[in-house]
């Protein structure tokens with residue numbers, strides 16, 4: 001299974017990506033997580049990416065594409081891509097790379113939510129600095145304040161989850177990433193998932209969309 005997840009920040013893609021990766025037993029390649037990990041470790045890549053991330057802007061394509069191509073080499077048996085591609089140039093670069101390795105995508109899952117839901121979710125979001133799992137102070141709080149339920153890591157508000165940055169990220173999503181819905185629809189790879197509602201409801205819809213549960217949109221076009 002080779003999946004791309006699309007959707008605005010706050011759609012819950014990260015959470016659903018972890019669930020799907022566990023269900024399929026395939027690696028999750030989450031570009032935002034890779035960047036944050038590099039920022040934490042203060043690597044050259046982290047220092048480069050941070051300037052863009054803190055402002056809610058996109059990291060330059062050549063940096064992201066090189067990083068993803070490297071990660072794909074380590075995932076010969078399938079993957080879930082979360083946060084990539086973010087624009088047409090990245091989608092085309094991914095397509096070229098997957099054609100080169102003869103590993104076509106199985107599907108692109110597009111999660112949809114209203115902008116006001118996204119803002120509410122993101123501003124209350126807290127992220128584990130160790131395993132990157134996310135919580136929401138109102139909707140899905142951790143059992144112990146400030147501590148990850150799963151790994152015991154420290155929870156923080158991401159710099160880019162502050163309200164003005166969230167609004168800028170949504171603008172960029174509508175401008176640059178949303179057109180990819182048409183890109184993948186044109187290739188008959190698009191599966192849409194309504195991402196309003198609880199985590200469990202969205203998980204159920206996502207599983208139907210990729211054919212893990214019968215009665216959904218059916219199995220992806222290409223396995």
Ligand code: AMP
Pocket residue numbers: 009031032033035052053054056057058059060064082083084085086090160169
């Ligand atoms: P995310 O966790 O996916 O919301 O990503 C956090 C930040 O990392 C984004 O706001 C961008 O600054 C950067 N980033 C992640 N993925 C990409 C990408 N595919 N292209 C450019 N920048 C990215």
